[in-house]
Structures are given as structure tokens and as C-alpha cells.
Amino acid sequence: MPAAGVVLLVAVVLIVLALVYYLVSTIVALRSIAGGLDEVIASVGEIVAKSAPVNDVVTDINANLDAAVSALEGLLVKKAGMQDAVGLVEGLYPGAAAAGFRDFPESGEVVPPRIGEVYTKGTLTLARLGREAPIATANPAGAVLRDVEYGSAAARNLYPHGREAGAPTLPRSPVIGTSAPVQYEQREDIGKPRKRMRSA
């Protein structure tokens, strides 16, 4: 065999060896990729299965909470009246009255009364729930003190003319809490020994 033929044979063998090495290595890498993708598919399947009921559950929770919000807003407005309800919310959460109630869009336009007026009415309402309330009819101490059908008459007698005429002109109640516009510094002498007067 001539030398050129031998060189040709060696070159072909080298090419085939290169093909074998790289193709086998590529096959190994692709098998590793396929194994990884199998794990991914299994995990994604678990994610899909675990998250499948989430939408229905969250929708149900939101529906229940929406119903509760509607009921509580309706009860508050029904019992306290729109103005006092807005005032109560404003007193508890300063600035919240501007947003109004969700089911009462007109509540955002209500000017909230001073919180003192709302609390006064609330205190009277709580007082009516005591000895004079209809629920006290079973009180062993005796008969109820008020007429059940006109339970709020006694409280109304305290303010026969309704809201004070000058109430809107009174200054607003101070806002307290961490979000208050005026923050008062804590006294440094609190908790320390009392200062003593020097003896003459």
C-alpha cells in the first residue's frame, strides 16, 4: 500500500474517532438534560395539583368576607345613622372617612361629626342595653324600667333638640396615635426618683 493510502486511512480513522467521542459525549449530556426535565415535569405537576383548588377556596373566602363587610356596614349605618357611622370610623381611623363605606358610595361625601358627639350617643346606647334594655325583661330583679316599644325615648329626652346647634363650629377632636400630626415627647423624668427640694 502506498504511503498516501496509509495517510488517508489514518485520517479517516481520526475523523471517525472524533465523531464517536463527541457524539457519545453529546448523547450523555442530552440524557442528563432529559432526566432533569423529567424532574421538572414532576414538580410542575405537583404545583398544578396543589394550586388547583386555591382559586375556588380564595373566591369562597372573599365572598364570605364581602358578605360580612356588607352586613357590618349595613348594621352600622342602620343603627348609628350615616353621619355618626362615618364619625365613628373617622374617630377610630383618622382619614378613613374620606374613603367612605364600600356599599354606601354617598358616605364619602358625609362630613364626619366630632367624635365626642358620636361617643355620647354610643354611651347612651350602651346604657340602654343595661337594666332598661328589652333583653333585661328576664331580669330576676324585677320588671324592666322602660317601655320596650319606645326604648330610646329616655335617651332622646336627654337631647330633645337633637344635635347641638353650635356643634359644627366647635374645634375638631385631637387626633391621637402614631399617625397623629402632633407628636408629644415623653417626659424624661417619668420612672426616675422624685426630685427633692433642697432643705434650707
Place this chain on the structure above:
Amino acid sequence: MTLWWIGDAVLVLGVLPVVVYLLNGVLSEARSIVPSVQRIARTAAAGSKDLDAAALLLTTQEQVRQTVAGVADYGGSLDAIVDDAEEA
């Protein structure tokens, strides 16, 4: 004979380097995908594990129902006890 040598030279100096270059490129790209796929698999497994708590939503759903039912009962009692607001 000269043509044989020319063919050998083309095969050794031209075809063989091109084959090696191309196959090496394919192999390096295939190997570079492996770590990415492994990271994706670990992330998907971690995401699946995080969703184990999703089953607790059923408990939350039931508790919300019971709470709302309690609030409704309490509100109904208040509606019966407390007088309505006076008409303006």
C-alpha cells in the same frame, strides 16, 4: 499519486478540524444546558414544597365561614337589641 497526497492534505488539514470544531460546539452547548435544567428542577421542587401550605386554605375557608356565621348571629342580635338610628 500527487492527487492522493492532495486529498490527504485536504482531509487532515481541512475536514478533520472542521468536524472537530463543529462537534465540540454542539457538545459544549449541550453541557451548558445541564446546570440550567438542574437549577430549574430544584426551583420547581422548592415551589412545590412551598405549596404544601395551600391545603391549610381549606381550614382557613372553614374558619372564615364559621366566623362570618358568628358575626351574622351577633349582628342579628344587635339588630334586635339596639334601636335604629333616628331619621334625619
